[in-house]
Amino acid sequence: MEIDIQNGIKDYKMEKRKKTFFIIILIIGIIVFGSIAITIGPLNITVIEVYRVILHKILPSFINSVDSNIENVVWLVRIPRILTSLLVGFCLAIAGAVMQPVLRNPMASPFTLGISSGAGFGAAIAIIFGKSIAKGSFHVIANAFVFSLITSFIILILSRKKGTTPESMILIGIALSHLFTAGTTVMQYFADSWATAEVVFWMVGSLSKGTWETLKYIFPVAIICIPFLIIKSWELNSISAGDDAAKSLGVNVDKTRIILMIVASLITATTICFTGAIGFIGLIAPHITRMIGGGDNRFVIPAAGLVGALLLSLSDMIAMNILEPIIIPIGVMTSFTGVPLFIFLIMKSRRRCL
Amino acid sequence: MKYLKETILICLILMVGFMSLGCSSRKDNENLNENVEFEDCAGRKITLTKKVERIVDLTFLEGVRTLIELEAEDYLVGMSEMDHQAFNKDGMLKNSYLIVSQAAPGLKNVVNVGNHNEINVEKIMSLNPDVVFVEWSKKDYADKLQAQINIPVVCVGGYGSFNYEIFSVVGKIVGKEDRAEELIEYTKTKLEAITKVTENIPEDKKKKIFYWVRPYIGDPRTNGRYEAFELAGAKNVARGDNNTPYGVYKITKEQILDWNPDYIFKHSSFIKDVEGWHTIESIKEDKIISGTIAAKNNCILPTKGHMRGWDIATEATEVFYLAKIMYPNKFMEIDVEKECNEILKKFYGIDNLYTDMSNKLRLHNIK
Numbered sequence: 001m002e003i004d005i006q007n008g009i010k011d012y013k014m015e016k017r018k019k020t021f022f023i024i025i026l027i028i029g030i031i032v033f034g035s036i037a038i039t040i041g042p043l044n045i046t047v048i049e050v051y052r053v054i055l056h057k058i059l060p061s062f063i064n065s066v067d068s069n070i071e072n073v074v075w076l077v078r079i080p081r082i083l084t085s086l087l088v089g090f091c092l093a094i095a096g097a098v099m100q101p102v103l104r105n106p107m108a109s110p111f112t113l114g115i116s117s118g119a120g121f122g123a124a125i126a127i128i129f130g131k132s133i134a135k136g137s138f139h140v141i142a143n144a145f146v147f148s149l150i151t152s153f154i155i156l157i158l159s160r161k162k163g164t165t166p167e168s169m170i171l172i173g174i175a176l177s178h179l180f181t182a183g184t185t186v187m188q189y190f191a192d193s194w195a196t197a198e199v200v201f202w203m204v205g206s207l208s209k210g211t212w213e214t215l216k217y218i219f220p221v222a223i224i225c226i227p228f229l230i231i232k233s234w235e236l237n238s239i240s241a242g243d244d245a246a247k248s249l250g251v252n253v254d255k256t257r258i259i260l261m262i263v264a265s266l267i268t269a270t271t272i273c274f275t276g277a278i279g280f281i282g283l284i285a286p287h288i289t290r291m292i293g294g295g296d297n298r299f300v301i302p303a304a305g306l307v308g309a310l311l312l313s314l315s316d317m318i319a320m321n322i323l324e325p326i327i328i329p330i331g332v333m334t335s336f337t338g339v340p341l342f343i344f345l346i347m348k349s350r351r352r353c354l
Numbered sequence: 355m356k357y358l359k360e361t362i363l364i365c366l367i368l369m370v371g372f373m374s375l376g377c378s379s380r381k382d383n384e385n386l387n388e389n390v391e392f393e394d395c396a397g398r399k400i401t402l403t404k405k406v407e408r409i410v411d412l413t414f415l416e417g418v419r420t421l422i423e424l425e426a427e428d429y430l431v432g433m434s435e436m437d438h439q440a441f442n443k444d445g446m447l448k449n450s451y452l453i454v455s456q457a458a459p460g461l462k463n464v465v466n467v468g469n470h471n472e473i474n475v476e477k478i479m480s481l482n483p484d485v486v487f488v489e490w491s492k493k494d495y496a497d498k499l500q501a502q503i504n505i506p507v508v509c510v511g512g513y514g515s516f517n518y519e520i521f522s523v524v525g526k527i528v529g530k531e532d533r534a535e536e537l538i539e540y541t542k543t544k545l546e547a548i549t550k551v552t553e554n555i556p557e558d559k560k561k562k563i564f565y566w567v568r569p570y571i572g573d574p575r576t577n578g579r580y581e582a583f584e585l586a587g588a589k590n591v592a593r594g595d596n597n598t599p600y601g602v603y604k605i606t607k608e609q610i611l612d613w614n615p616d617y618i619f620k621h622s623s624f625i626k627d628v629e630g631w632h633t634i635e636s637i638k639e640d641k642i643i644s645g646t647i648a649a650k651n652n653c654i655l656p657t658k659g660h661m662r663g664w665d666i667a668t669e670a671t672e673v674f675y676l677a678k679i680m681y682p683n684k685f686m687e688i689d690v691e692k693e694c695n696e697i698l699k700k701f702y703g704i705d706n707l708y709t710d711m712s713n714k715l716r717l718h719n720i721k
Contacts, residue, residue, distance in 0.1 A: 042612040069611060069645035076641055077608045126630075137572070139630050189469060192436070193414065193662075194568065197602065201573075208573040208606065320606065325592070327604045 019293045019303070026306035030086060033310060037082050037317050038074070042325060045070050054079070076211070084210025084218070085313040088271045089281055091222050093308020095264040096282030097289070097301050098229055101240040102260050103166040109282035110268040113155065113170065114177030115148045116277040119269065120203050121180040122147025123276070127198045128191045140202065145273035151176050152265035156258055169261070204329030205278035207316050214274045221270040225263045226305070232260060233297040240295065280334045281308045284342045291345045311338055392526050395490040395519050396509035398497070406484040406527050412473055415440055415454060415662040416511035417487035420520050422458045423537060423667065423701045426528040430464050432481045434473065438466040440662065450624050450661060451714050453668060457702035479503055485527055490520075513600060514581055516541070516666055540700055541670055544693070545585060548677045551684050552587030561680045563588040564615040564648070567602050567659065568631065574610060575602045580660065582669045583619075586676035591615050607642040617680060618648040622656035625714050655679060655718045658711070667701035671708055678720050690720050 039047045053074040055063040065071050092110060099108040110116050122143035126132040134142035154176060159168045184203075188196045235256050238246035243253045272278065285308035289300050312334060319333040390402040410432035411417035418437050421427050440452045441462035454461070465481060468474035478486060483505060488496045490511035500507040508527065510520050518538045525534025563583055567575050578592035579600055591613035592598070592605070610618075620634055637643055638654050648654050658672055671694035678690045694708035711717075 042606065042609045044612075069642075072641045072645060073608050073611060077606065137630055189472075190435070192439075198568070201604070206573060206604070208604065211572060325594075325605045325609045326599065327606065 015294070019296075019299045022293055023299075023303050023306065026303065026310060030306060030310055030313075033313060033317075034082050034086065037313065038078050040317065040321065041073065041078055043070070043073050045074065050074050050078075080212050080215060081207055081210040081316070082313060084214055084275070085207050085316045086309040087215065087218055087222060088207070088210075088275055088278065089285075089309040089312025090305040091218070091226070091267045091271045091308075092278065092282040092312070093285035094226055094229060094301055094305040095268045096308075097286035097297070097304040098236065098260050098264040099282070100286055101236050101295075101297060102257050102264075103170050104240070105166060105170050106287065107283070108170060109279075110265075110272065111277070111279045111282065112177065113173030114151050114175075114180060115173075115265055115268050116272055116279065117177045117180035117184070118151030119144040119148035119272050120199075120277055121184050122150075123202045124184045124187045124199045127202065128187050128195045141273045144202075144276075145269050147180075148269035148272060149265065151180065152261065152269070156261060160258075166257075169257075201329075202276045203331070205272075205276040205331035205334075206327075207275055207330055208327070209274050218270055218274065221267060225267050226301075229260070229263055230298070230301050232256070233301050236260065236297040236301075240297070276331070278312065278331050278334060280331075280338045281312050284338045285311060287342065288345055291348075311341075390526065392523065394496075394509045395512050395523055396493040396496065398493060398509060400506055400508055402485070402506060402527065404484060405529070408481065408483045409485050409487060409528075410467060410478050410481055410483040411437055411487045412467070413437075413487050413489045413511055415452070416489070416520065416664075417524070418461065419454050419665055420510065420524045421528070422454055422461075424521070424525055424528060424530045424533050425703070426524075426530055427458045427461060429528055430461060431483060432465040432467045432478060433461075435466055435469045438462075438464070451711055452662060453665065453698070453702065453707065453711065456707060456710065457704055475499075475503060479505075487524075511664075514579075514664060516545075516581055516585075516669065517664065518666070521666075537666075537701065541666055541697075544670055544697060545673060547688065547693075548587075548673050548685070549585055551681070552585065552677060555587050555681075557589070560587055560589045561616045562591050562613065563617040563619055563680075564591050564610055564613060565619050565621065565657075565659070566637070567621045572607075573604065574607055575604050577602050577660075582672045582676060585673045586680060588617070588676065588680060607640070611642055611645050614646050615648050616651070616653060618643070618646065618654040619657040619659075619676070620654065621659040622715050622717065623659055623661035656716060658715055658717065667698055668711070670697050675712075675717065675720065679718060682720075 039045070039050050049066045049070050052063060052066050053071050056065040056071070057075060096109040099110070099113065100106055102108075103113075122145070123140050125147075126140040126143040130139075132139035132143045133146060151173075155169055155172045158172050159165070184199065188199055191199070235246070235251050238249050238251045239253060239256065246253050246256075268282070286300060286304040288307050289304040293299050293303060312330075315333040315337045316330055318337065319328040319330050322328060392400055394400050407429055408431045409417070409421065409429045411421070411430060412434045415437055418427075418430065418433060418440075421430055441455050441459065441464075465477070467477045467481070486499065486503070486505055486507045487510045488499065488507055490509045490513075493509060496507045496509050508523065510523055511517075512519055518541075521534040521538055522531075525531045565576050565580055565583065567577050576592040578590055578594060578598040580590065583590045584593075618637065620637065634654050634656065638649050638652075643649050643654075657676065658668060660669070674688065674690050674693050674697075678685045678688060691709060691712075694712075695706055698707040698711075699705055
């Protein structure tokens with residue numbers, strides 16, 4: 001028996017080391033990727049020039065800058081875009097990683113719950129009718145944000161009446177997704193061609209709006225919400241085991257479910273209102289993570305975020321360069337890059353089971 | 355009761371009489387002595403067996419515009435919701451400048467037959483048209499609709515600014531072939547005044563231009579295929595090889611800087627800027643764009659661009675406008691406003707239409 005306990009501890013430590021190693025690999029991967037991605041672009045900028053710009057910003061007294069055009073491109077275009085893709089990928093993946101165990105549904109994601117559709121509906125109102133709660137360059141963003149939150153609140157309010165079961169939440173979410181999609185379609189149907197095209201551009205997502213200004217809005221929300229979700233991951237583990245099991249461990253299941261959904265929705269709304277609907281990251285990043293490291297949410301939440309960050313930024317780099325100068329829509333590219341990887345992992349994990 | 359049979363008989367005779375009148379008034383719509391056969395803009399064989407006097411248009415203004423230009427707008431008895439909006443200035447179009455509504459405001463009362471994607475077939479048939487126009491790209495739809503309503507459906511339009519086929523086809527349909535030919539020859543002659551000069555500009559001396567379509571400054575898009583620029587002697591930096599997409603596509607601001615155009619022409623088809631779009635001033639102030647030659651030389655300017663399809667008339671005026679801006683010394687003797695007013699009067703029959711358009715769209719003032 002002692003040998004069994006010893007072996008059990010050994011296996012547990014090995015598992016923990018494996019997960020830690022995985023997270024470290026992901027962090028290194030992101031750093032390496034970012035370091036390379038920043039040197040790639042249409043303008044002919046050498047690697048040395050790129051890093052001189054960064055060092056000049058950090059140590060202006062010690063490092064001279066380069067030509068102002070190069071400095072502007074690196075500092076105002078490339079760096080914010082890469083950071084935005086990393087942050088948005090991180091946020092969307094974590095939102096999905098939380099929604100799936102909360103709703104006990106592996107297909108749960110910001111897309112399937114209608115949050116993206118709600119955002120698209122709000123964006124369409126602003127684009128087609130010019131009606132928004134904000135003016136100027138925020139008129140689409142504000143509408144998208146508000147309507148994505150409206151979707152979440154409707155899910156929560158209605159599911160409270162029925163009892164906050166995962167099934168009721170997901171069914172309401174799916175229904176709302178269809179409703180908002182239909183609403184957007186009707187507006188496009190009557191819209192002028194240029195407005196219709198603009199709505200389509202929004203619905204397929206874009207990281208072109210990744211600027212320091214955008215990061216100013218997304219980053220604070222992420223920095224507050226994500227640590228909160230990681231802290232709550234233990235309760236999430238309990239809920240994943242079943243409502244009764246969670247209650248027996250002292251978890252207020254209904255309240256926890258609602259709070260986690262609100263926070264996940266807030267992160268989602270804050271990101272997609274700037275980028276448009278970028279699908280698939282919130283769905284597959286958590287699954288990829290679980291296939292590699294298991295279902296412990298204390299590990300899944302941060303690791304899925306890193307997987308999502310890497311996946312989205314890699315997709316964006318491909319989207320920008322594969323048909324240069326044309327940019328492929330990022331929402332399309334995430335599917336093209338994510339799906340083969342996802343299927344590969346599913347097949348690999350099934351073979352293991354056999 | 356006594357006279358019931360007689361009453362019924364008289365009613366029947368009257369009914370038959372009225373029906374005959376209806377038939378004979380249809381006959382008055384003249385069968386042609388011989389059928390008119392031709393190919394439409396989608397290569398479909400069309401046969402007209404009677405004179406065309408009633409047309410329903412389901413194109414995206416292409417058909418309506420051409421009818422106005424051929425002085426045949428009275429033939430229009432029905433049009434799609436999108437065409438209807440152009441004359442009634444509803445919704446999204448209220449800020450746009452659509453020349454057809456200036457040229458033929460009376461068309462606002464033409465019957466609306468529904469959204470061009472899902473037209474009301476019964477409504478069309480109730481108007482008793484002789485021909486229905488659909489967009490040139492909807493060949494299969496045209497075949498299905500023709501089979502359904504048993505009325506000739508003609509595809510009109512085509513990609514590209516100076517696609518003269520639409521005049522030939524519509525001219526043949528409405529019996530205005532002479533007018534169509536006249537407009538085609540007139541346009542070619544007018545454009546020669548520009549192209550005879552621009553054709554001789556060496557490739558490396560041509561001005562590089564970037565066409566900024568829908569100016570969301572954080573999310574630029576362009577169109578690499580807009581003939582007016584080429585005819586005016588410019589090199590569209592977004593026009594790559596034959597794989598350049600038709601239509602609008604997205605690029606990055608860094609790409610614009612890399613191309614470093616001599617001119618940036620902002621698409622300006624709206625009287626008021628659309629919410630979220632950027633003005634010329636804000637484009638000039640953008641830190642990335644300000645690095646281009648165009649910004650440094652104050653060469654970020656508006657241009658009308660295409661709106662609701664391709665209008666040969668306004669694009670011809672645009673060629674003059676662009677050529678004079680880019681090569682003022684080569685076209686010193688050309689008075690752009692005078693020439694363009696003359697062109698638009700030829701097509702639309704209205705004086706000073708170009709002056710009105712360029713003031714409302716705030717185009718660059720060239721002398």
